[in-house]
Each structure stands twice: as structure tokens, then as C-alpha cells.
Amino acid sequence: xxLLFGKKENEVIKAFDDHLQMVxxxxxxxxxxxxxxxxxxxxxxxxxxxQFESEADSxxxxxxxxxxxxxxxxxxxxxxxxxxxxxxxxxxxxxxxxDVIYLQNLKIPDSLNEKFIKEYECSIExxxxxxxxxxxxFEDVEKSKNAVLxxxxxxxxxxxxxxxxxxxxxxxxxxxxxxxxxxxxxxxIGDIADRAEDASDRIEIVILKLNA
Amino acid sequence: xxxxxxxxxxxxxxxxxxxxxxxxTIFGPSVTSDILKYRTATIIGAAFIFAGxxxxxxxxxxxxxxxxxxxxxxxxxxxxxTAIVVLIMTHYSLPTxxxxxIVGALVGVGLIEGGLNWWVVGKIALSWLITxxxxxxxxYAAHIVISLFxxxxxxxxIRGTFVRLMAFSFSIYASYSLGANNLANVxxxxxxxxxxxxxxxxLIGGAAMALGFLTASKRVIYxxxxxxxxxxxxxxxxxxxxxxxxxxxxxxxxxxxxSAQSIVGxxxxxxxxxxxxxxxxxxxxxxxxxxxxxxxxxxxxxxxIYMIMKLLWG
Numbered sequence: 001x002x003l004l005f006g007k008k009e010n011e012v013i014k015a016f017d018d019h020l021q022m023v024x025x026x027x028x029x030x031x032x033x034x035x036x037x038x039x040x041x042x043x044x045x046x047x048x049x050x051q052f053e054s055e056a057d058s059x060x061x062x063x064x065x066x067x068x069x070x071x072x073x074x075x076x077x078x079x080x081x082x083x084x085x086x087x088x089x090x091x092x093x094x095x096x097x098x099d100v101i102y103l104q105n106l107k108i109p110d111s112l113n114e115k116f117i118k119e120y121e122c123s124i125e126x127x128x129x130x131x132x133x134x135x136x137x138f139e140d141v142e143k144s145k146n147a148v149l150x151x152x153x154x155x156x157x158x159x160x161x162x163x164x165x166x167x168x169x170x171x172x173x174x175x176x177x178x179x180x181x182x183x184x185x186x187x188x189i190g191d192i193a194d195r196a197e198d199a200s201d202r203i204e205i206v207i208l209k210l211n212a
Numbered sequence: 213x214x215x216x217x218x219x220x221x222x223x224x225x226x227x228x229x230x231x232x233x234x235x236x237t238i239f240g241p242s243v244t245s246d247i248l249k250y251r252t253a254t255i256i257g258a259a260f261i262f263a264g265x266x267x268x269x270x271x272x273x274x275x276x277x278x279x280x281x282x283x284x285x286x287x288x289x290x291x292x293x294t295a296i297v298v299l300i301m302t303h304y305s306l307p308t309x310x311x312x313x314i315v316g317a318l319v320g321v322g323l324i325e326g327g328l329n330w331w332v333v334g335k336i337a338l339s340w341l342i343t344x345x346x347x348x349x350x351x352y353a354a355h356i357v358i359s360l361f362x363x364x365x366x367x368x369x370i371r372g373t374f375v376r377l378m379a380f381s382f383s384i385y386a387s388y389s390l391g392a393n394n395l396a397n398v399x400x401x402x403x404x405x406x407x408x409x410x411x412x413x414x415l416i417g418g419a420a421m422a423l424g425f426l427t428a429s430k431r432v433i434y435x436x437x438x439x440x441x442x443x444x445x446x447x448x449x450x451x452x453x454x455x456x457x458x459x460x461x462x463x464x465x466x467x468x469x470x471s472a473q474s475i476v477g478x479x480x481x482x483x484x485x486x487x488x489x490x491x492x493x494x495x496x497x498x499x500x501x502x503x504x505x506x507x508x509x510x511x512x513x514x515x516x517i518y519m520i521m522k523l524l525w526g
Contacts, residue, residue: 009369009372010369013369070246072372073245073246073247073372073375073376073445074244074245074246075245075444075445076372137368138367138368138369139366139367139368139369140366140367141366141367141368142366206368209444210368210371
């Protein structure tokens with residue numbers, strides 16, 4: 001009977017929420033590396049990023065196991081698995097950003113710091129909208145649909161900032177290697193919002209398939 | 213004693229194959245969508261097909277026993293002939309219908325022995341023409357009405373529960389309707405002087421069909437279920453509802469109809485709403501050919517068995 005009334009679904013929905021929170025933690029923790037220059041605290045921040053990302057992975061794996069054991073109708077299971085994996089990729093990208101800064105010992109020039117922060121904030125907002133969209137997918141499809149549009153909006157804004165930033169990077173009078181490093185960072189930060197958008201595209205498909 | 217055993221075993225054989233063949237159609241979508249576990253589905257289905265046979269199967273019994281003058285030889289030869297044909301056609305994955313088989317067999321033997329009631333035969337033949345269209349209309353209307361309500365549910369979680377409950381309850385409903393309608397095919401020919409009493413017919417037929425449900429193979433359920441569930445669970449549930457309703461309506465007026473015809477009709481009805489091709493023209497031709505061939509083949513086999521029995525029992 002639990003198969004009938006969706007007890008397993010409730011557990012998976014809870015796992016989705018836990019997973020989103022953990023992905024949010026990865027993103028927030030990485031943001032600290034952009035806001036202030038790398039010092040001794042960097043080791044601790046990067047350690048946290050790795051730990052949160054790994055926890056997000058294990059929550060995702062648990063959710064997948066629950067889904068394979070019978071949560072959701074078999075036909076919609078693929079969509080749900082695809083969604084949680086797409087959300088997980090957002091965390092992976094935030095971890096990559098942390099790696100770019102930490103492993104390459106990258107220093108953001110003061111003149112560009114504000115812009116990098118702005119770009120990252122767009123990615124944070126895109127993820128927040130994704131969070132709302134996933135959260136509401138199970139309870140209020142209309143709200144979820146609106147949040148999908150919001151993700152798209154933030155991704156577009158981020159794209160604009162990213163392009164300007166890359167232009168500014170190449171106008172700076174610094175070594176080419178450093179310019180390439182900074183361009184790489186701008187691209188990776190932009191990818192966080194891109195991946196949030198990819199996940200929201202999956203939500204759009206789930207919603208489109210809903211109507212009888 | 214031999215005659216009674218032969219009657220019972222033939223009826224059970226036919227009832228079992230009816231249940232076995234229909235279990236996958238009715239519960240396939242629920243099992244493949246993980247709404248019900250295979251074993252739970254077989255047990256629940258068996259309980260409801262038995263209940264349908266015992267509670268609602270009486271009306272159809274009279275119709276079947278009135279096709280021709282039945283006696284032991286007519287009853288056994290018709291039922292055995294049908295069971296053999298259905299088994300062979302199912303083995304080769306050819307579409308067939310037990311209802312058409314048994315009616316064809318009774319008409320075949322009736323033509324040899326005389327006493328054929330053409331009025332009843334005509335009534336049944338007409339119902340065969342009406343069945344697919346009736347199921348189609350019911351499924352079409354049900355889809356439109358239920359969708360109006362379903363599309364207003366904004367929660368994915370509640371929608372999931374709704375579809376699960378719908379698939380579960382429509383499968384039960386169709387099991388009950390199948391029992392009520394198709395019992396007549398299993399034990400209807402055995403009702404008469406020196407044959408089964410009504411209560412015996414209800415119980416033996418119901419138990420045999422339930423046994424068919426209980427022993428239905430998991431592999432077949434998945435194969436058939438996956439074929440049906442190329443549709444979404446919402447659509448396949450409505451198609452099962454349409455078929456179940458056609459079966460129930462005809463059981464109330466005492467005419468046994470084909471579950472296969474009902475499900476094809478209702479699936480097409482759902483297809484019309486969705487504007488999609490649920491069944492290709494080629495498939496329909498294959499199914500219709502199967503339906504047309506079945507009564508003639510069963511009639512021929514039943515007549516052969518009848519002749520052999522006549523030699524043995526005089």
C-alpha cells in the first residue's frame with residue numbers, strides 16, 4: 001500500500017531538498033574564495049567545499065537508490081534521476097571554480113574583483129531560482145514554472161557580465177598566462193549558472209509531460 | 213463420474229486460460245509502472261475476478277446456454293475446442309478471443325446437431341460489432357472528463373498518488389467486470405439438464421479464472437504491460453477503465469463480449485483524445501483477422517471433438 005500512497009516519494013522529495021541545501025553550501029563556500037584573497041583560511045574553505053560536494057554526492061546516490069527501489073512511477077523515474085544528476089553538476093562546477101583559484105593560486109586583480117563578485121552572484125541567484133523551482137515541482141507546478149524563467153533570466157544576466165569581464169581581463173596590462181587564467185575563472189563561474197539552467201530545462205520537460 | 217470430471221476439468225482449463233491471458237492486459241501497466249508488485253496484483257486480481265464471476269456472472273450464463281441445445285458432449289467439445297485453439301493461437305502470439313471461440317464452437321456443433329438459436333447468435337454477433345466502438349466512446353469520454361480534474365492538480369506528488377490510485381482501482385474494476393462478463397464463456401455451455409447447476413457454474417468458473425490470474429507469468433505481464441505502457445500510466449489506466457466499463461455494461465444485459473475487443477477499442481479511444489496513433493492499421497488488420505478466424509477454427513475443432521465423443525459415448 002505504501003507504493004500506492006507515495007511513502008517512498010516523500011523520502012525522495014526530502015532527499016532532493018537535502019541535496020539542494022548541500023549544493024547551496026558548496027556554492028556559498030566557494031564564494032568566500034572570490035570575495036577575499038587567498039590566505040591561510042583558504043585551506044579550510046577548500047576542505048569544506050570538497051566535503052560538502054562529497055556529501056551532496058552521497059545524498060544524490062541515496063536518492064537514486066530510493067528511486068530504483070520503486071519511488072515514482074517507472075515512467076517518470078528517468079526524469080527525476082536526470083534532474084538530481086543535473087543539480088549535482090552545479091555543485092561539481094562550483095568545486096571546479098574553487099580548484100581553479102586554489103590549485104593555481106590565482107589572485108584576482110583589485111580592479112576586477114567587483115565584477116567577478118557580480119558574476120558569481122548571478123550564478124548564486126540562478127541556483128536560488130533553481131532551488132525554488134525544484135522545491136515547488138512536487139507541490140506547485142505553476143510556481144516551479146515561474147522559477148524556471150527566473151533561472152533563465154539570471155543566466156542571461158551572468159552571460160553579459162562574463163563577456164564584459166573577459167574583455168576587461170584582456171585589456172589589463174598583465175602576463176598572457178594570467179589573463180588566460182582569469183578568463184578561465186570567468187568562464188567557470190558562468191558555467192555554474194549554465195548548469196543551473198540545464199537542470200531547469202529538465203524541470204521544464206517534466207512539467208510539459210505532466211498534462212494529460 | 214468420468215463425464216463429471218471431464219466437464220469440470222474442461223471448464224477449469226478454459227477458465228484458467230481466460231484468466232491467464234487477461235491478467236497481463238489488466239494489470240500489466242500497474243505492475244510495470246511499479247504501482248503494484250507482481251504477486252500483490254495477481255492476488256488482488258484473482259479475488260476480484262472471482263467476486264465478479266460469483267456476484268455478476270449469472271445473467272450471461274443463460275445467454276450462452278441458449279445458443280444451442282446443450283448436453284455433455286456439446287458442452288465439453290465446445291469448451292475443449294476453444295481452449296485448444298486459444299492456447300495454440302496465444303502460443304504463436306496471434307490475437308484471439310475466447311468469447312468468439314466458444315460462441316463459434318457452440319454454433320459449429322449446433323449446426324451439425326440442429327437446435328441453433330439464431331436470435332441469440334445474432335444478438336451476440338451484434339454485440340461484437342458494438343463492443344470496440346462502445347469501449348472507444350467510453351474511454352474517449354472518460355479521458356476528457358478525468359483530464360479536466362487531473363490537469364487542475366498543481367502538485368506533482370498528488371498527481372502521482374492520483375495516477376496510482378486510478379491505475380489500482382481501474383485494474384480492480386476491470387478484473388471484477390471481466391469475471392462478471394466472461395464467466396459465461398467458461399461455464400455457460402455447461403448449464404443444463406444433467407450438467408452444472410448455476411451455483412456450481414459460478415463457483416467453478418470464478419475459481420478457474422482466479423487460478424489463471426494467480427498463475428499468470430511475470431514475464432508475460434512485463435512483456436504485455438510494457439507494450440501497453442508505451443502510453444503514460446494515466447492513459448493506460450483510462451483505457452483499462454473503458455474496457456472494464458464495456459465488459460460490465462454487457463454483463464448487466466447478459467451478453468458475454470471479448471475483453472480483447474474492448475481493450476483495443478478503448479486504447480484507440482485514448483489515442484483519439486491524444487491525437488496519436490496508439491495502434492497502427494497493420495496491427496488492427498492483424499487483430500481483426502484473428503477475431504474473424506477464431507470462431508471458424510474453434511467451430512471446426514469442436515465439431516471434430518464432438519464427433520469423437522459421439523463415437524465414444526453414443
